[in-house]
Amino acid sequence: MGGDDRTGxxxxxxxxxxxxxxEALDVxxxxxxxxxxxxxxxxxPHQRELLxxxxxxxxxxxSRSASWSLKGFAVRRQARELDDARLAMALCHPDGRVREAAxxxxVGRPALLPLVVVRCTDWAAPVRERAREVLRAGLDCADTTGLAALVLKAGRRDRGEFAVGLLRELLCRAPHGRLVPLLTDRDRxxxxxxxxIAVAxxxxxxxxxxxxxxxDNDTVVQKLCADVALAGASEADYDEVLxxxxxxxxxxxxSAGVTGLRRAGQAGRAREFLVDRSSLVRACARYVVRQDGVDPLPRYRDWCTRAGEVPPGAPAGLGExxxxxxxxxxxxxxxxxxxxVRVGAVAGxxxxxxxxxxxxxxxxxxPAPAVAREAATALAPSxxxxxxxWLLxxxxxxxxxxxxxxxxxxLDVQGGVIxxxxxxxxxxxxDDKLRRWAEQSVQRWQPSADVPRGDAEVAELLGRCEHLFSTYVMDRRKWAAGIRS
Incomplete structure (x- = not known):
């Protein structure tokens, strides 16, 4: 739902x-x-005098002249217009009657429209209904670019669907220019x-x-747009889409583009993606070329036995x-x-x-970190x-x-004393990362069947890491290992 009461x-x-x-908050x-x-x-209680x-x-x-003490200082409030800051506090007031009046x-104060959105989810029906009337009247002229993220966050609350529906209705009938900024908004x-909305x-x-x-870097947007682009493309559009x-x-x-090659009648272009760096893309390319009557296996074998340059994706593709x-x-x-190529060979x-x-x-x-990582992945089962x-x-x-x-x-996957x-x-x-991994490894450690109960080395090792556990948890861990506290 968002929000932090301390900063609030x-x-x-x-x-x-x-x-x-x-100045008081990031609007x-x-x-x-x-x-x-x-x-x-x-x-x-003493701060509520500010409300x-x-x-x-x-x-x-x-209109009242009042005084109170805040943090040891006497503060006197003089009569003044109820500005946006004071009205913002009233819109969040614990008393529903104050919120309803606020x-x-x-109305007509766009700076406070975000709090009107919040009040559209209010538990008190009179507040909620009045806020919805104000939002309906004010949203047409509001900056939806700045308001949309709040509408969607508030929409996750109970009774939050109204503002979301209102925003959707507005954007569906508004000129396209009003929707365009939201298509590249920083909020996912x-x-x-x-x-x-743009697709619908x-x-x-x-x-x-x-x-x-x-x-776009969001997978949901990627999938939505790629699927609709391929489904709606005509013969004249294929190049611009693919x-x-x-x-x-x-x-x-x-991978979506590679799959689309078959529908575009360009399955032959999928052959170059047989050696793509991604296993997903390689799998789609193999499907497309097979549908085109080509067996990819001989091609992989040929690539992997070349005397010259070996495409990096070929060894992994051969293994697949x-x-x-x-x-x-x-x-x-x-x-x-x-x-x-070494990474691909190990993966294969x-x-x-x-x-x-x-x-x-x-x-x-x-010397290549990627090779060492892939080797560790391959060696983990054995x-x-x-x-x-040698490992130590x-x-x-x-x-x-x-x-x-x-x-x-x-060493970690072996469990036990090792x-x-x-x-x-x-x-x-x-090294921060190694130290953090080591701490996590110790905290999840449990004695395996091959660890002798009461083992002296285990007792000594657990004694060196007591700072990572509460007394209770350490006692339980020692008890499980057969070690007396």
Missing amino acids: VAAAVRLGEGVALG HDPDSWLSLDLGVRYLR PTRAEVIDGQA VGKA DVRRFAHR ERRLSPAELARTAAR VPLLGSRNPWVR CGVRADAELLWPLVTHPVGA LRALDAVEAERLRVLLDD AGRLDTD DRLAPDRPRHTRLAAFRL QLRSAVALLNDS
Whole structure:
């Protein structure tokens, strides 16, 4: 739902002290309005003297002269017009009658429309109904670009659907120019909302949708726009639609473009994507070329046996559609001079279930971090067969960081004393990530069946990490290991 009562209290106090609305809170941040709404209700008794009374709201000015003490200072309130800051506090007032009166006074004050949106979800029906009347009258002239994110956040509350429906109704009948800024809004939910309207109302061409799918970083927007672009494209549109999709950096968008090649009668272009860096794109490319009567397996084998340049995606692709015997084509590539090819070779061996731990473990020392990570992934199921001392040696501070991370991952998955020993050894490490991983490993450690009860080494290791547990949890952990507290 958003909102933080602590920042809201601070904002409410500043408003009560006479600070202008735009200075007391970030009026462009929807969470600031929700925080203020919470904060006013969490004011302490002596701070509630800052709140306007119902009479002040009805009269439209702070007509009474009153004084109170705040933080040890005497403050005197003189008669003055009820400005936006005071009325904002009234709109969040704990008393529903004050809120209802304040909503009426908010008519024609666009700076307060965000709080009118919040009041549309009010639990008190009179407040809620009056706020909805004001919002319906004021939304046509409001800046929907700044208001949309708050409307959608408030829409997650009970009774929040009204403002969302009103905004949708407005944008559906408004000129396209009013919707355009929302299509590129920094708020992800706003972009999703706007694109759904644009699609439903046919506001964007297939080419525009394709460019959006290629540009936007939100998967929901990408999928919506790519699907509709491909479904609505005519023969004349295909190039304008497929070029941005196929050129996108996002694998899902590229895969949608590759799948669209078949419908466009351009299945032959899918062959170049057989060696794409993404497994999803490669899978879609294989589907398309097979539908075109081409078997991709011989092509993968040819790529992996070339004397010259090997496409980086070819080894992984061979593993994804090859047979176990194809592993013999991949083993020479684990020493290829190009790191991306080595990564693909390891991934291919893993896909073929042809990993040989002793042959592959040397890649933990590979200078390319991606190769070491992929090797650790491939070796994880057989980590127990690796030499423990050899792995522990790779935790040494003078080893490359990616080697240390890969080695610890393989020690950690073994469980038992080995997991605990390697994790405790890194509790004071200078590398933040390794130290954090080690702490998490210790905290989730449980004695395995092969750990002797009352083991002296386990007792000593647990003693070195007592600062990571409460007394109760540590006692339970020691009890499970058969160690007396």
